Amino acid sequence: MDAVTRIERTLSASLDRVDTTAGPKLLAAAMRHAVFPRGARIRPRLCLAVAEACGGDDPAAANGAAAAIEFMHCASLIHDDLPCFDNADTRRGRPSVHRAFGQPLAVLAGDALIVLSFQTIAWGASASPARLASLIVAMAQATGLPSGIAAGQAWECESSIDLGEYQRAKTGALFAAATVLGAAASGAEPEQWRTLGERLGEAYQVADDIADVLSGQADLGKPTGQDLALGRPNAALSMGVDGAMRHLERLAAAAAESIPPCPGAADLKALTLGEARRLLPKDLSQRAA
Amino acid sequence: MDAVTRIERTLSASLDRVDTTAGPKLLAAAMRHAVFPRGARIRPRLCLAVAEACGGDDPAAANGAAAAIEFMHCASLIHDDLPCFDNADTRRGRPSVHRAFGQPLAVLAGDALIVLSFQTIAWGASASPARLASLIVAMAQATGLPSGIAAGQAWECESSIDLGEYQRAKTGALFAAATVLGAAASGAEPEQWRTLGERLGEAYQVADDIADVLSGQADLGKPTGQDLALGRPNAALSMGVDGAMRHLERLAAAAAESIPPCPGAADLKALTLGEARRLLPKDLSQRAA
Numbered sequence: 001m002d003a004v005t006r007i008e009r010t011l012s013a014s015l016d017r018v019d020t021t022a023g024p025k026l027l028a029a030a031m032r033h034a035v036f037p038r039g040a041r042i043r044p045r046l047c048l049a050v051a052e053a054c055g056g057d058d059p060a061a062a063n064g065a066a067a068a069i070e071f072m073h074c075a076s077l078i079h080d081d082l083p084c085f086d087n088a089d090t091r092r093g094r095p096s097v098h099r100a101f102g103q104p105l106a107v108l109a110g111d112a113l114i115v116l117s118f119q120t121i122a123w124g125a126s127a128s129p130a131r132l133a134s135l136i137v138a139m140a141q142a143t144g145l146p147s148g149i150a151a152g153q154a155w156e157c158e159s160s161i162d163l164g165e166y167q168r169a170k171t172g173a174l175f176a177a178a179t180v181l182g183a184a185a186s187g188a189e190p191e192q193w194r195t196l197g198e199r200l201g202e203a204y205q206v207a208d209d210i211a212d213v214l215s216g217q218a219d220l221g222k223p224t225g226q227d228l229a230l231g232r233p234n235a236a237l238s239m240g241v242d243g244a245m246r247h248l249e250r251l252a253a254a255a256a257e258s259i260p261p262c263p264g265a266a267d268l269k270a271l272t273l274g275e276a277r278r279l280l281p282k283d284l285s286q287r288a289a
Numbered sequence: 290m291d292a293v294t295r296i297e298r299t300l301s302a303s304l305d306r307v308d309t310t311a312g313p314k315l316l317a318a319a320m321r322h323a324v325f326p327r328g329a330r331i332r333p334r335l336c337l338a339v340a341e342a343c344g345g346d347d348p349a350a351a352n353g354a355a356a357a358i359e360f361m362h363c364a365s366l367i368h369d370d371l372p373c374f375d376n377a378d379t380r381r382g383r384p385s386v387h388r389a390f391g392q393p394l395a396v397l398a399g400d401a402l403i404v405l406s407f408q409t410i411a412w413g414a415s416a417s418p419a420r421l422a423s424l425i426v427a428m429a430q431a432t433g434l435p436s437g438i439a440a441g442q443a444w445e446c447e448s449s450i451d452l453g454e455y456q457r458a459k460t461g462a463l464f465a466a467a468t469v470l471g472a473a474a475s476g477a478e479p480e481q482w483r484t485l486g487e488r489l490g491e492a493y494q495v496a497d498d499i500a501d502v503l504s505g506q507a508d509l510g511k512p513t514g515q516d517l518a519l520g521r522p523n524a525a526l527s528m529g530v531d532g533a534m535r536h537l538e539r540l541a542a543a544a545a546e547s548i549p550p551c552p553g554a555a556d557l558k559a560l561t562l563g564e565a566r567r568l569l570p571k572d573l574s575q576r577a578a
Contacts, residue, residue, distance in 0.1 A: 140405070
């Protein structure tokens with residue numbers, strides 16, 4: 001079964017398991033609205049790729065970890081879109097959750113997806129209980145204080161911002177979780193996989209910066225071109241688009257180099273470089289190909 | 290060490306562990322504002338009492354479970370107080386989190402406390418990895434879809450409300466989690482402890498209803514007397530205060546009767562009846578004594 005099929009089936013199965021006749025229907029609908037139809041699923045695909053490269057001896061644990069990362073990502077998008085943060089009307093070309101269901105259900109859908117994320121890890125790892133603690137703790141590190149995605153978003157509320165911590169937490173943490181949880185799900189030593197996720201997270205941020213600057217040419221299904229308008233840091237503004245593309249290629253190379261010795265190292269290295277190229281807007285990826 | 294000391298130390302230790310110099314200070318401060326100074330800590334005390342009654346062979350696992358339940362309770366209070374829900378300016382006699390820190394940090398503090406709850410369970414159970422999955426899944430059941438506290442709050446967004454499901458989920462679920470997780474932390478069969486938590490949760494709801502009706506005489510540190518004004522269901526309005534008190538006593542007796550055979554059954558039974566009496570406002574508990 002290919003990675004995307006495994007991810008979509010696990011996401012659906014987890015949601016089906018909690019969306020029963022006993023529960024409130026609108027909350028379940030709001031959660032599904034945030035999770036489907038699918039986006040790029042870049043983080044769960046990375047998680048499964050690492051789990052496979054490490055031997056993939058417990059596919060259910062890997063599926064659970066990958067789905068959990070996507071649930072957490074969707075939860076963070078719901079809350080980031082709220083009026084008190086980005087006040088975004090659209091997401092992936094459709095109404096944001098609070099526009100479609102109202103703010104109360106948007107807050108609760110985010111909460112319930114955070115919960116479902118941890119629940120999905122526990123369900124997936126039922127055959128590997130010894131791996132569960134490291135999976136839960138790694139997910140918590142990627143999402144809470146001091147360096148998870150909630151902490152990353154909270155830097156925007158500080159009067160003085162640590163830009164490195166901000167980007168590592170807000171964007172990098174879930175990419176690092178993807179590689180760390182993928183390794184942990186297959187019983188590998190998780191921390192030696194962190195660098196791969198961190199470098200890919202940085203590459204993703206640079207690709208996002210390039211897309212923002214080129215927003216007149218791109219159709220990303222969300223408001224773009226805002227970094228300049230809002231005075232936000234942007235690698236393509238500070239380095240120029242070509243400089244940012246070279247930086248992205250260096251990050252992808254560093255990511256590929258960081259892959260620890262494992263059964264599937266060569267395949268994963270090729271995949272890493274290919275995925276980094278896919279991050280770029282289509283016209284630029286042809287220039288880089 | 291007494292139960293309250295164990296709870297306060299575990300809450301502090303967990304917060305200290307994530308509140309490092311690397312993280313954003315205001316988010317950590319908002320989380321601490323929600324957790325300290327302490328409220329009644331009724332749910333974590335119940336959790337520890339059940340863990341002790343079941344033999345208490347892993348105090349660290351029990352402490353982690355108890356603190357996790359309190360973190361989750363505090364998270365739900367932060368989000369329930371938000372302007373899009375109860376729009377409460379005060380909580381426990383102090384400004385609510387969004388009044389003290391603003392809505393963005395209130396949303397994120399709730400999120401980060403949900404995460405810290407699961408993390409604290411995993412830390413606590415490090416010596417009992419075989420118990421971890423049931424602890425994580427029971428906490429998720431108490432908080433997400435279809436019957437956890439987020440689902441309970443979401444019933445308020447439905448056009449047609451299932452009143453029984455609403456109250457079981459919104460108030461009962463975390464009480465049930467307290468007894469179920471307390472048993473699981475000590476290696477006992479968790480589900481046979483669910484009835485005790487559910488009956489105590491109902492008793493708590495009835496006590497809250499009585500307090501609401503008597504709000505002119507009570508000082509609870511939060512707005513009261515609102516059920517009549519807002520047309521909300523209230524046992525003391527439908528049964529009268531004396532009828533509601535008799536109902537509460539029946540619920541406490543049913544809770545005490547439900548306690549499964551265990552080393553500490555007699556002590557726990559006495560504690561259960563005493564705690565139910567403590568739920569009442571002071572003048573009423575003297576009438577009932």
